[in-house]
Structure formats: structure tokens, C-alpha cells
Amino acid sequence: MTGTLFLVPNTLDFGVVAGTPPPLSDDLPLGVIRTAARLTHWVAENAKTTRAFLKRVDAVVPLTQNLQSVQIVELPRPQKGAKHAAPAPNLDALLTPPLQGVDMGLISEAGLPAVADPGAALVEAAHRRGIKVVPLSGPSSLMLALSASGLNGQSFAFVGYLPVEATERGARIRELEALSRRHGQTQLVIETPYRNEALLEALLGTLAPSTRLSISCGLTLPSGWTRTDTVARWRGGASTIPKDVPAVFGLLA
């Protein structure tokens, strides 16, 4: 009998909140916290932030095992810009606990594991080995941004990061706008926070005036905001965006 691979959501406040974070039960369902508290084996994008997460779990529901003896193994770092590829053979080794009947958690730096992060290959490997996969509810910055955008929520796509190089980036923005127009489909992208402003400038400089642009910044944080407007009106206003807070960008042509 194999164990289960639980996909455990993380909060969206990674390192952004100053001071003591609120109780984890404010941001995650108790059912999720209870499951996290009893898992003794984890695969994580980042072991250090996972330990911080488990401390927050412990403050709500005591861990069944000392944090020191919880096993946390980091996912191999993906190659920058690599396409979604077949899982590397060593991923199977990460699945030893569930293969031996022990439940395991997969957790990301923020939000749902395997969405907009490198965890999907491990989930794929779990399916190939016949391990049961159970996703637990939590915040998804992409869906919160989409929901708050007022753009089309019945057809949408997420395409990750745009190229950094200006000419390529401009071409990609035009391509996404054309796709959006053809299919009536909201296109979502993300950016490393310190490039938020550069991306906003590129979007405003490239998109048609009538295209609607939505930005959600600092989702779930008290300072968070969402603004949706036509590109023409974005251009007319003072449009600033913090350099140190994650943002999601959506467009609908």
C-alpha cells in the first residue's frame, strides 16, 4: 500500500510581510493545517521557508513529530528557461516515502505546488508510480488575480514569464494580445518583482489603447490592490508599481 502525495498550499506572503505574520489559520483552512501537522516527509522548493511554514503550522496544530526530525528534501532546481520536460530519473528517489507507504507533502514557496513552479514533474512521477495525489485548497495568486480582474474568467491562459530582452518581449506581448483578441481569452503573465515596472512600461508601450490591462499586486496582503483599466487610461494616470512585491498581470484585447 503506497502513501499519498499531498499537495500543500503555502501562503502568498513570502518574506513580504514585516513583523509577526498572522496565525496560519487566517490564511489557510484548518483541514490543510491538520494534514500538514501530521506529515513527517516533505519535498519542497525551499527547505528553509518550509521550516518556517511548519513553525506556523505548529502554532495552530502541534506537529506530530519534532520539527527537527521532519524530513525535508529540496526539489532539484530547474534550468533557467527550460521547457517542461520529462522528469529526471532522480525524482523517483524523492518518492521513496510514499512508495514505502508513508504520506508525503509537496510544498512550494507560495501558493499551490506544481502551478507556476517546478513541482509538476514530481507529481507526474507520482502518477507514473501509482501514488495517490491529493491537492489541498489554498491561495492561488493567478486565480485571485483573475477573479479580481473582471477580465474573462471563462477562457484564460497563463503563460509564465515574458522574455527579458526588449525586442523579444515586445513581440511576445503582441503575440499574446493577438491570441487574446482571436479567442476572447484573458492572458496572464508574471514577472520577478524587481522587473514589475519594466514590464508595465513594455505593456503600456506595446498594447493597443483599447486593450484592458489588470494588475494585482501584493495579493492577500493588507496593502494589496488590483487595478483594471484600458491601456489608454493606464497611460493617462500615474502608474507606479512596487519593485519588491509580487504582481500578476492580465490582459484582454
Added chain:
Amino acid sequence: MTGTLFLVPNTLDFGVVAGTPPPLSDDLPLGVIRTAARLTHWVAENAKTTRAFLKRVDAVVPLTQNLQSVQIVELPRPQKGAKHAAPAPNLDALLTPPLQGVDMGLISEAGLPAVADPGAALVEAAHRRGIKVVPLSGPSSLMLALSASGLNGQSFAFVGYLPVEATERGARIRELEALSRRHGQTQLVIETPYRNEALLEALLGTLAPSTRLSISCGLTLPSGWTRTDTVARWRGGASTIPKDVPAVFGLLA
């Protein structure tokens, strides 16, 4: 000073769970339940299920106002098959509470409002009227399914429902498979539960043997499951799917 439009998530168990549902705090963050408990004005996809939701809220955090005096207004029903269109003028009337400074909630039948449901037009109207929009974290069946699928979570699209008519549906499935192959993009679709089996048959009869197909059925329910496999292997196994439980279908060619 206008009020805020809170986008309040609902659970994914609508009508599917027999008997008494678990405490709402098992499935939603306490922060969300606290906000829901103090909202006196709601716009909902369905007033009856919203009252049932508020009873579950009240059992965890007492409502600040009697349920009988909470105002719940239903969203106008969208025309079947209508494309995302400019909001009808009467949507502005629904925004009277926030325009008068009173916070309001928008809630859907399941999951996040304005994602895969008709709420986006109201959110758009709120942005046009300068009303602050705050999305609250909760379960998104699409993201849970994507996360559990092990398919590409760094590029994906949701395209809603497929055509019901067999020839059109086959053509649309081939189109989505081609898009998936060209862009390495996971394509997600949903179906009315009683047509789950017909959709599965159509997918297995149309997709290439090497295309990966993932189905998540009954997400967040104890009986929920996710299976991801190549179409060839789906064809080889006994593939049944309940007629009365919501499912999300994902494919990656």
C-alpha cells in the same frame, strides 16, 4: 468613500456531500469566514445556496446581522453560450451598496467568484465605478486539478465547456490538442457532470495515444481522485467516471 467588493470563495462540495458538512473552517481560512460574517450585502449566483453558506459561516463566526436581514441579490443569468460581453447596464444597480460606502460580497455556487462563472461582469463594473475589489483565498477546482495533474503548470489554459454536438466537439478537441502541442500548454475543460462520461469517451476517441489526459473528480471530497495517464493507457483500462460529481479534464499533447 466607497465600500469594498469582496470576492468570497465557496466550497466545492455543492450538494454532493450527503449528511452534515464539516465545519466551514476545515475548508476555508478563518480570515475569509470572519469577513463573510460581517458582510450585510451580497450578490450571488444563487441566493438559496448563499443562505446555506452563511449558515455554515454563522456556526464558526456569528454573523453580525440576522441571516434574515442579510440582503442577497442574484446575478442576472447569463444567456447560454453567450460570449463575455460588456456588462449590462443593470449591473451598476447591483453595486449600490459599495457606491454608498457599504462593503459587499460576491459569491459563486462553488470556488472563486468570476472564475468559470458569470461574475466577472460585475467585477468589471466595480472597477469602472472605482470600487475597490478584494479577492479572498479559497479553493479553485481548476487550479487544484492542474496542480494534481502533473501536467505543465507553467503554461496552461482554461477554455470552459466543449460543444455538445459530436462533430463540433471532436473538431474542438483536435484544435485544443494542436494548441497544446504547439505551445506546450496544458488545456483544461469542464463539463456538466451528467455528460462526464460522454466527454471522456469523446476525448479517448479523438486524442492521440501519446497525449496525456488528466481527470480530477470530486476535488476536496473524501471520495475525490485524480488520474493522469496517456490516452493509450486510459483506453486500455476500465475508465469510468461518476455522472453526478463535478470533474475537471486536462490534456497535454
